Amino acid sequence: MITRRGFTACAICAAVSSAGFLATEAGAQPSPSGTSPIKRNTLSKTDVPGGNMIAILMTVDVPAGVDVPRHTHPGIESTYVLEGEAELYVQGQPDMKLMPSGAFQVPPEVPHGIRNVAKPMKLSITYIVDKDKPLLTLAPA
Template identity: 50%
Template structure:
């Protein structure tokens, strides 16, 4: 029998299915986990909260988002290059923002990193696309 909890988890996974993109496929050791998704802040957009885990010494392929990304490094350390802004060495407690459609990516440090990211993106578009 399918419990409500199992059904809710399956529904959440199905709703987030569009989030699996070429970026994750291109980046071994990179995993996004959906925390919460809500409509808005305006029509045609959705707000997505994700836990992003990056294995030691993995490199996140350059990619873009169809909206703004705001992130917070919870664990580890990353080197993030954002086109037009430069390269940043970020550690626990550091935050960053990536403008809509701006290519970004970079290598992780020697320890596993965890980043909490919030995306405000256009509905119906992939969360990320290779750049």
């Protein structure tokens, strides 16, 4: 569970229950089955002046063959692909092939996910999100 004190980064997030997962806690989140193969490393986080937002910078490793289910965030996700290949799907946009040096942004509360992870992926992700809301909410299929 994520709290204000420890940020368990959820990047292009794994199958995680959204209950109690606040944007201000860090660590590896378990999947409903108990553990997640996705590894997250929070590099920094800081309050955004003048509001209730937080900026979170992290790296995320997604193994080959692991799909990231449809989910949303309570703010903007900006991602840069360091390694690997997969397919990004964002509601209302055409699917996008992810490759090294590629980048994308997802607006607040827009369902998105990753599928067909052909090669292990390493991502650099920045979130600007409401710090009192869950960083991740699973979206209906």
